[in-house]
Amino acid sequence: MTAVCASALILASCGGSKNMLTLSSLNGEWNITEVDGQKITDKKMPFIGFDVAQKRIYGNSGCNRMMGTFEADSLTPGALSFGPIGSTRMACPDMQTEQMVLNALNKVKSYETVSDxxxxxxxxxxxxxxxxxxxxxxxxxxxxxxLSGEWAIELVNGKKIVGTTEVTPFIGFNTDENRIYGNVGCNTINGALLQNEKTANSLKFENIATTMMMCPDMETETTVLNALNETRSFSIKNGQVYLLGENGNELLVLKKQ
Known part of the structure; x- marks a missing residue:
């Protein structure tokens, strides 16, 4: 019985792993599978994304989107703490997981690998x-x-968005209502998003409506709208979203705002 208890204690505590991660290995998105000793079984799995370059986090805590910053001490391997974490304000039938996730994040002071x-x-x-x-x-x-939330448009057809537009172009995804919104450089947009249920990464936009303002630079806007109309799928890598054409060609690269 004593051996069993000791084993359980090791599994529930930190400090036993010799395989410390480098800070860069945190980059990307991670599913939250266990909180304070309880396994997560929710249909909508909470996750956290690390943008190491900007020391920023984003994700979903079980109901609402969350965002914030983190600190890591380069002189102390494994040290990690989070700044104030903001979130959207939706109400869901079960808020328990979300409360557990947010409470646990506030107590974090380090990170390490689990076993090997x-x-x-x-x-x-x-x-x-x-x-x-x-x-x-x-x-x-x-x-x-x-895709939920708002994403700045970083690249269009492989070219970086330059600062000649009236506002920073972005796309917002409301996946609960299957619609998009945003600004494509001058005008605001609204439209519908469609997906083939048999293909998890399929994506298509329809009925994109825009306001009718005229700005000094309309070229970026036209290019973005054309790319949206050609989008047929998406992929996610290192915290960025890639909107792809029919042949898998890269049309837009988006980064979480």
């Missing part, structure tokens, strides 16, 4: 308690809900 599996990490409290277990998302396993 670099695709699974633990976020730990100051006293060494395992607060969350994360598993690296399989980039081939994407879903429409991964």
């Amino acid at each position: 599996q670099p695709e699974i990490i633990a976020l730990c409290s100051e006293d060494g308690k395992k607060m969350l277990t994360l598993q690296k998302k399989d980039e081939s396993q994407v879903s429409l809900t991964d």
Whole structure:
């Protein structure tokens, strides 16, 4: 009985792993599979994304989108803490998982691998308690809900958006209502998004309506609208969304705002 208890204690605590991760290995998106010792079984799996370059996090805590910053001490391997975490304000039938996730993130002070599996990490409290277990998302396993929120348009047909537009172009995805909104450089847009239920990464936009303002530079706007009309699928890699054409060609690259 004593051996069993000791084993359980090791699994529930941090500090036993010798395989410390580099900060860059946090980059990307991770499913939250366990919180404070409880396995997550929700249909809508919470996840957290790390943008290491900008020391920013984003994700979904079980109901609402979350966003914030993090700090990591380069002189102390494995040290990690989160700044104030903001979130949207939707109400869902079950808010328990979300409350657990947010409470656990507020207590995180370090991270480490679980055993010898670099695709699974633990976020730990100051006293060494395992607060969350994360598993690296399989980039081939994407879903429409991964697009939720607002994304800045970084590239169009491989070319970087330059600062000649009136506003920073962005696309917002409301996956609950299957619609998009945003600004394509001058005018605002609204439209519908469609998906083939048999293909998780399929994506198509229809009935895109725009306002009718005239701006000094309309070229970027026209290029973005053409790219949206040609979109047939998407992929996600290192926290960026790639909107792809019929032949898999890259049309737009989006980055979480």
